[in-house]
Amino acid sequence: MRKKAIIEALGGSFSEEELKKSLSRIDIIGDLAVVKLPRVWEGRGHEIGELLLSRMTRVKGIFRQTTAACRGEKVRGLEWLAGKEETTTIYKEHGCQFRLDIAKVYFSPRLSYERLRIAKLATSGEFIVNMFAGIGTFSIVIAKKRAGVRVYSIDKSKAAFDFMVENVALNGLNGVVVPIHGDAKEVAAGLRGMADRVLMPLPELVYEYLPYGVACLREEGWIHLYTHQEGTSRKQAVEEARRKIRNRIEEFTVVKEISGRPVRSVGRRTYQIAVDARIVGGS
Ligand SMILES: C[S@@+](CC[C@H](N)C(=O)[O-])C[C@H]1O[C@@H](n2cnc3c(N)ncnc32)[C@H](O)[C@@H]1O
Known part of the structure; x- marks a missing residue:
């Protein structure tokens, strides 16, 4: 353009x-x-x-x-x-293809860098849970870039779930990315203590659903979440998001390591922040 x-x-x-x-x-x-x-x-x-x-x-x-x-x-x-x-189209990113209807499902091309960043952090053999998977973008990019992972990919929207099923097949990942239709809170209850890595790409529900995400983890594991945070600068917003997320997780378990990075500006002095936390004693 x-x-x-x-x-x-x-x-x-x-x-x-x-x-x-x-x-x-x-x-x-x-x-x-x-x-x-x-x-x-x-x-x-x-x-x-x-x-x-x-x-x-x-x-x-x-x-x-x-x-x-x-x-x-x-x-x-x-x-x-x-x-x-x-309103239906095919979007391509990092060697993957995604069919979607922009009027029926949520999708943002602005998270492209994040999808690749998380894919690079994953290692072969990992069991990954994506709690808010949408049309399967994070899950599919990770599985495409890291052979040997298995991704349980949850979404509550029937439209998003149907596109996710289609996209998993389109990218040749049947059985590697497993689409699940349901509320992440309820599905997570059945995945207790199973995951090496959990993704929570939905800022609006992150504080409420954090305990359920953490409960999916094995004794030790990573959680990657996205939150919206006001701040006088990006740096200050990252610090504040990191502090608040650490406090929330420490209500029920131990944070071994935590870092954050600004993803994008989402309003006046408000930023989307990615937070990565290594947690011990998750389940
Ligand atoms: C921000 S979108 C996900 C974006 C996607 N990860 C991407 O890279 O484009 C959030 C998704 O969470 C789903 N969702 C909302 N509430 C949910 C819940 N309680 N359980 C599971 N999925 C939910 C929505 O249907 C939506 O598809």
Whole structure:
């Protein structure tokens, strides 16, 4: 995508600063683009959509995000702006393919680096539990990059689960990634003391579901979780998230090692933070 060319083309009618801000928030998912437009531009959505479409050669459909995805299974609201109206697409990342419907499931291309980072931390032979797996992205990237792992991959949304089943097959990982449809709290109860590594990629439920994630671990293991944290700076937000997560885990077990890194900005002075914790005495 040539942001500079788009900015130039729209430049006569919109302020450059606002355009840059808006374009930096475009998500490209397969052949679809999702854009967040400032309220003052909403009436010109189709015009902007057509322009974006003409400048983004691989993109076939443009949508505006109307509401953010929030707690639980709720996906982001979308309004069609230009190009194809069909919301199903195929997204490719790290040698894996994912079929999804952006109107029915939650998916963010912005976690791509995190998916590879966690895959590189996993070692062969590990039993991994992904508590909020969505369409299977983390689970499939890990299994593709680390031979010999087995990933139990849970999601409560039927739509996400169905796409996950399809994506596991699409990537040749039947029996390696095991899709499970259900509430992570209930499924985790049946996986007590089995996992070497647990993933919790859903900030809204992390504090509530942490005890269930930790209970899946063997005597010693890793938990990787994502949280939203306010802070005066990224560094301060990371420190605060690390402190709060450590305190939460220490309510019921021992933290041997804990680190954090900022993933992205998710609002004014609010950041998504990845926290990795090594835990002893999990189960
Ligand atoms: C943020 S998305 C996962 C994103 C995904 N890991 C990725 O890389 O794109 C969170 C997922 O958690 C699922 N979810 C919400 N509440 C749940 C629960 N109680 N148990 C299991 N899954 C849940 C949602 O359906 C959604 O698919």
